Amino acid sequence: MPKEKIERQKMPEQKPHDRIKNFNEVPFGFPQEIAMKEAQRCLQCKKPACVKGCPVEVAIPEFIKLVAEGKFVEAARKVKSTNALPAVCGRVCPQESQCEKVCIVGKKDKPVAIGSLERFVADFERNTNAVKIPNIAEKKNIKVAVVGSGPAGLTCAGDLALKGYDVTIFEALHKTGGVLVYGIPEFRLPKVIVQAEVNYLTMMGVKVETNMLVGKVATLTELFKEGYKAAFVGTGAGLPMFLNIPGENLIGVLSANEYLTRVNLMKAYLFPEYDTPMVKSKKVAVVGAGNVAMDSARTALRLGAEKVYIVYRRSPEEMPARKEEIHHAQEEGIDFQLLTNPIEVLGKDGCVRGIKCIKMELGAPDESGRRRPIPIKDSEFEIEVDTVVVAIGNGPNPLLLKATPEIELNKWGNINANPETLATTMKGVYAGGDIVTGAATVIEAMGQGKIAARSIDKYLTGG
Amino acid sequence: MFKILAKEVLSDCVYKMVIDAPRIARARKAGQFVVLRIDENGERVPLTICDADAVAGSLTIVFQAVGKSTMQLGQMEPGQSIHDLVGPLGKATHIEKYGTVVCVGGGIGIAPVYPIAQAMRLAGNKVISLIGARTKNLLILEKEMAKVSDELLVATDDGSYSIKGFTSDLLKQVMARGIKVDLAVAIGPVPMMKAMANLTKTYNLKTMVSLNPIMLDATGMCGVCRVTVGGKTQFACVDGPEFDGHLVDFDELQKRLRTYNVQEKTAVEKFQHSPSCIDLAMAAQKQVK
Ligand SMILES: Cc1cc2nc3c(=O)[nH]c(=O)nc-3n(C[C@H](O)[C@H](O)[C@H](O)COP(=O)(O)OP(=O)(O)OC[C@H]3O[C@@H](n4cnc5c(N)ncnc54)[C@H](O)[C@@H]3O)c2cc1C
Ligand SMILES: Cc1cc2nc3c(=O)[nH]c(=O)nc-3n(C[C@H](O)[C@H](O)[C@H](O)COP(=O)(O)OP(=O)(O)OC[C@H]3O[C@@H](n4cnc5c(N)ncnc54)[C@H](O)[C@@H]3O)c2cc1C
Ligand code: SF4
Ligand code: FES
Numbered sequence: 001m002p003k004e005k006i007e008r009q010k011m012p013e014q015k016p017h018d019r020i021k022n023f024n025e026v027p028f029g030f031p032q033e034i035a036m037k038e039a040q041r042c043l044q045c046k047k048p049a050c051v052k053g054c055p056v057e058v059a060i061p062e063f064i065k066l067v068a069e070g071k072f073v074e075a076a077r078k079v080k081s082t083n084a085l086p087a088v089c090g091r092v093c094p095q096e097s098q099c100e101k102v103c104i105v106g107k108k109d110k111p112v113a114i115g116s117l118e119r120f121v122a123d124f125e126r127n128t129n130a131v132k133i134p135n136i137a138e139k140k141n142i143k144v145a146v147v148g149s150g151p152a153g154l155t156c157a158g159d160l161a162l163k164g165y166d167v168t169i170f171e172a173l174h175k176t177g178g179v180l181v182y183g184i185p186e187f188r189l190p191k192v193i194v195q196a197e198v199n200y201l202t203m204m205g206v207k208v209e210t211n212m213l214v215g216k217v218a219t220l221t222e223l224f225k226e227g228y229k230a231a232f233v234g235t236g237a238g239l240p241m242f243l244n245i246p247g248e249n250l251i252g253v254l255s256a257n258e259y260l261t262r263v264n265l266m267k268a269y270l271f272p273e274y275d276t277p278m279v280k281s282k283k284v285a286v287v288g289a290g291n292v293a294m295d296s297a298r299t300a301l302r303l304g305a306e307k308v309y310i311v312y313r314r315s316p317e318e319m320p321a322r323k324e325e326i327h328h329a330q331e332e333g334i335d336f337q338l339l340t341n342p343i344e345v346l347g348k349d350g351c352v353r354g355i356k357c358i359k360m361e362l363g364a365p366d367e368s369g370r371r372r373p374i375p376i377k378d379s380e381f382e383i384e385v386d387t388v389v390v391a392i393g394n395g396p397n398p399l400l401l402k403a404t405p406e407i408e409l410n411k412w413g414n415i416n417a418n419p420e421t422l423a424t425t426m427k428g429v430y431a432g433g434d435i436v437t438g439a440a441t442v443i444e445a446m447g448q449g450k451i452a453a454r455s456i457d458k459y460l461t462g463g
Numbered sequence: 464m465f466k467i468l469a470k471e472v473l474s475d476c477v478y479k480m481v482i483d484a485p486r487i488a489r490a491r492k493a494g495q496f497v498v499l500r501i502d503e504n505g506e507r508v509p510l511t512i513c514d515a516d517a518v519a520g521s522l523t524i525v526f527q528a529v530g531k532s533t534m535q536l537g538q539m540e541p542g543q544s545i546h547d548l549v550g551p552l553g554k555a556t557h558i559e560k561y562g563t564v565v566c567v568g569g570g571i572g573i574a575p576v577y578p579i580a581q582a583m584r585l586a587g588n589k590v591i592s593l594i595g596a597r598t599k600n601l602l603i604l605e606k607e608m609a610k611v612s613d614e615l616l617v618a619t620d621d622g623s624y625s626i627k628g629f630t631s632d633l634l635k636q637v638m639a640r641g642i643k644v645d646l647a648v649a650i651g652p653v654p655m656m657k658a659m660a661n662l663t664k665t666y667n668l669k670t671m672v673s674l675n676p677i678m679l680d681a682t683g684m685c686g687v688c689r690v691t692v693g694g695k696t697q698f699a700c701v702d703g704p705e706f707d708g709h710l711v712d713f714d715e716l717q718k719r720l721r722t723y724n725v726q727e728k729t730a731v732e733k734f735q736h737s738p739s740c741i742d743l744a745m746a747a748q749k750q751v752k
Contacts, residue, residue, distance in 0.1 A: 172682050174500055174507075174547040182684075211549040213682060217486055238684040242696065249689060249696070249715055251722045258685035266506065266679070272733055275506040275532055276679075277726035350718035399683055399701060 008110040009038040016331040020301045023186045023269060026328060032072075035120045039068035041105055042112045049102040050114060055447040056082050060099060060114055067117055076125035079118055080134075084158045084200075085151060085446060087126060087193045090119025092184060092291075093443050094322045126196055133203050137164035142460055145170060145223045145231040147214045147400060150178020151442045152234035152433025154201060155449030156456075160232075161204040163457050168228075169206060172213040172399075175265060178236055180442070182265040183257070185295050187302070188325075191264075215403035220429060230428045230456045233407070233415065234449065237434035238397035242390055243287065247345030252279060252352030256288070256296045256391035263299055281387035283307045285355050287342055288391035289319040294326060296389045297334045308334050309383060313341040313360050313373045337383070341375065345388055354384045394439050407431075414438055421455040422448060430456055464544040465499075468521055473603045476528040477571065478537045479513075485520030487512070487550045493582035494556030494575075494673065494705055497524070498681045500547040501535055508532045509678045509700075511575035512551060525574035525603065531730035534741075552681050553704050556671070558582045562645040563589045565637065565668075566612070567630050567659060569651025570596050573604050575673055576650045581611040583648075589613050591644075593633040599624035630655065631662050638666055646671070649708060653717045660708035672708035674699045676716055677723070690716050 013019075013027040030038065042064040050060045059078050066075035079086045095101075095115035103111035125131055142165055146157045149171040157167045175181050177194040202208060214220065220231055240255035242248055262268040266276035284300040286293050289312035300308045310329070312319065315338055319326060330336070337357070344356040359379035362371035396413045406426035408416045415424055415431040422430045432448030434440055469481040487497060496511045514523035528534040539545075556579050564583045568576035573594050584590045592612035596602040597620045609615045616633045617625035626633065630651070638644070647670040649659040656672045663670040676688040676699050683701035690699050693710035697703060731741060 172549065173680065174549070182680075211547050213549060213552070216551060217490055217549070238682070240684070240686040242686065242689075249691060249719065251719060255686040258679055258687045261679060261685055267504075271726060272531075272730045274504045275730065277506075277723040277730070279722070280725075350721075397682075397684065 005109075006037060006041050008041065008113055009034045009116075011113075011116050016333070019187065020298075020332050023302055025190050026187050029123055030116055030120045032070075032124075035067055035072075035117060036070060038113050039064045039117060042068070043104055045104055049104060050099040050112075053099040053102040055098070055443045056450060058083050058086075058099075058118070063121065064112065064114070064117060067121060072121055072124040073128070073130045076121040076130070077132075079121060083118075083443075083446070084155050085197050085442070086118050087122035088151070088180060088189060088197065089443055089446075090115050090117075090122055091189050091193075092322075094441060096323050098443070126193075131196075131200060133200075134162060136162055136204060139166070140164040140460075141166060143168065143228045144456060144460075145214075145220075145228040146234065147220075147231060148172075148178060148234035148236055148433070148435075149176035149198070149208070150234055150236050150433060150445060151180065152236075152435075152445035152449040152452075153178070153232065154197065155446040156232045156234065156432065156453045157206045157449075158201050158204065159450055159453035160456060161201065161206045163453070165457075165460075167206045169201075169208045170212040170214050171208065171210045173265065174210050176208055176210060178234075182261045183292065183295070185260065185264055185299050187298070188295065213399065215400035219403050220400075220406075220426070221404075224428070230430070230460055232449070232452050232456065233400065233424070233429060233431040233435060234433040234445070235397045235400050235435045237394040237439040239395035240390070241393045241395060243342060243392065245342060245344050247347050247352070248390075250345055250347040250352050251350050252281075252386055253345055253388045253390065254279065256286075256292045256389050257394065259296050259389045260292070260299065263303070269303055278303065279387055281305045283309075283385040284387040284389060285309045285311050285342070285383055285385045286389045286391055287311045288393070289314075289321055289326075289338075290391065290393070291321045291325055292394075293389075293391035294321045294329045296391050298325075298329055298332060300387070300389070301332055301334070305387075307385075309337050309385070310334055311337045311340050311342055311355070311357060311383070313339065314370065315339055315362060318370050339373070341373065342388075343380070346382065352386055352388055354382050355388060356380060356382050394434075396435050396438070412438060421458075422452040423455060423459075428459065430459075464546060465548040466544045467539055467541050470539070470541050473525065475600045476537070477525065477601065477603050478528070479523060479525045480536075480539075481521050481523050482545065482548065483520060484522050484548055484550075487548065488515040488520050488522045489517045491515050491522065491551035492555030493558060493578040495551035495553050496575075496681075496704065497522070497548055497550030498552060498678070499536075499545050499549075501532060501539070502546050505535075505546065506532055507547075507679060507681065508536070509552070509675075509681055511578070511673075513574045513577055514581075525571070527571040530727050531734045534731070534734055549681075553700060554702070556582065556648075556705060558586050560587045563591065563643060565634065565644050565647045566590055566592045567634065567647060567649040567651070568592070568594045568604075568608070569630050569649075569655040570601060571603070572649075572651030572655070572673075573602075573608065576648060577604055577607055577611070579648050579650075580608065584611050584613075591637060592616070593618070593630045593637070595619065595628075595630040595633065597621065629658070631658050634659070634662060638668075644668055647708075648672075653713055653720065656708060656711075657713035657717075660711065660713070664709055670708035671705050672711060673704045674706060674711065674716060675704065676719060690719075
């Protein structure tokens, strides 16, 4: 009997004009009936393309089948057998370019909403207090250090703990989670979810030391002397890039890292209840068009800016942000100035009063495969703003690496790790995530954390 | 949590605290700082490690109550704990035997110059220290400085103690003696460091200054601490905080320091503290403008 056609289910969400006044999460998540209905759209392919599209090979058809049957907790456990952070991934993974991109249903119709279902099962398990500690292998009494508590470090720590290692995560900041807590805003990824994932690790016996900047407080060599037998470096891409244009050090020019860290990690939007201050902006230009730029622009609106621009030198097709975020930003009234490049920040009394831009057109593809933007002569114009947020990318975090000459870097300053094992040139030290790949995605960082955990286990058991 | 072991009021609104932090106490070197967060709602405050006892596992900070956070910290008592403390941060001072080193500290800047004078002396240098404050009540660490210096000269702006004048006047006196000085280290308010750097340029005397821009993470991640040195952007928290004073764009630093003036004023006004420190804080904000 042919299946009755079901439309892709929409997740209910806050209306744009309400949500720009608060930091609450924008989508509400699927109600149970809707989740079960959406799950029925999956064809349960024998050779599921979606799984190939997922960097950690989540058992997608299996977990979706369990959702369709109303077995939500079982579904969550299924996902978690390969993905330790489903509540995070369900919210921030670029599904449209991974699993959902290759979903068979998507060939004729809209693909199955895999991401929304993943989020649903993870939330269900957490909200019903059904989270259970998995079986842990017998304790090995071997100490492993994990440096950095972003998705790469958390995943590696979790996998090693499962295998019975005595794992300690060292985090430079006062909170764990990496970009998940200091970068991605509350309205996209509530911090309680990240905290719950970290709690899960501590319940598994993973120790966490915050305020521990490895390379300064103690070097890797010193950690080895303290009895650690192996280390994973997941220090991320935390070095903000600037435009190197005149006026960039005026008051009111911030890196996206600063802007987002003030708001997310330090809760500056609650100043003066919280002590960290925030710039007060009326008109904001955000330079760049990735997730970081969308997050900054939407944050600016929520902080009360009247007008927010995205300034981006290429065309809509090249914007690297997730589709959903671009869509949300458009709905919220962000003004997209595309094919536009800033060439100078204009100032008055040391503060920003505007930016001077030039119009661009696209030429032949460059080495990145994207068409190269070329300035159009005599097309300069000014945009009046009081704040400029620079969101054009992040380089590798250099602090640990400067203190660890044993670890070889590539020409971009990222760690030169063996792609198969993620071993670095320092014995017993493995690395993964943005510090190896350059700024990438949560799921890719997690995938690397997994590979490294496997290699570390092999290294330590001599297998 | 990091326990406060001892506290001393050094002068009007300047406090000295000894904090239990064994790991940092062992690792720190002269010129480095810590970042602390008083409580869950606190901001990340950078403060120089003024002294440390590796055996006891404690470190000493000296700070001036100029805004909400430092006022709040000043009200804390031994036995209470600071929520977060990370360090040692920043590059350590390059210490070697230069010959004669002049260490200049202005106001609260005497606190960060102290460990450097101490380390320079230990390395076999002749240390001449020049310290100054606006008025007698604000002068700190005189005895400590005397102990680590071969010679100590003191000035107050208003002449209420020792020589009337600025630390730059003291330096002129020293240079007038015709002795060969190999390095100067000058730490204090931005206008003082700027004046000092301008003066030492005329003597062709290499001068290190320690910059105090606004900081957030202090791990090189946010870029708020950027300063222009020799025409290049540097992040003071990881590339500094010490730089060649003759290359620093002090005017830019001074401007950037007032980024959050309005908000800081709100925070202070909401906070209960002794009136004298509030007056001092407001005066500091005016000075920065
Ligand atoms: C604003 C923003 C939005 C994003 N949105 C998305 C999205 O929607 N979807 C997506 O898939 N990806 C997104 N990304 C990218 C994604 O967050 C990163 O690819 C991912 O977090 C990388 O993980 P990581 O574990 O390698 O490093 P990070 O998350 O960067 O974590 C590194 C951690 O290491 C710590 N650390 C650094 N040096 C040291 C040291 N020496 N000692 C101790 N600790 C140290 C840092 O403090 C940090 O906590 C976004 C990134 C940003 C900045
Ligand atoms: C590397 C470094 C080391 C430092 N070491 C010391 C130290 O040993 N002792 C000490 O007392 N202070 C030190 N400072 C300065 C100290 O961090 C600030 O005074 C403190 O952050 C002010 O916080 P607040 O909330 O009390 O005041 P805020 O409300 O933040 O500021 C109030 C007023 O204080 C001034 N101010 C703010 N930030 C700074 C700053 N970074 N430097 C100078 N003035 C500032 C401004 O006039 C401002 O308007 C250091 C700063 C840096 C960057
Ligand atoms: S490709 Fe699409 S339809 Fe096929 S199993 Fe995966 S989610 Fe289901
Ligand atoms: S304080 Fe953030 S980079 Fe220096």
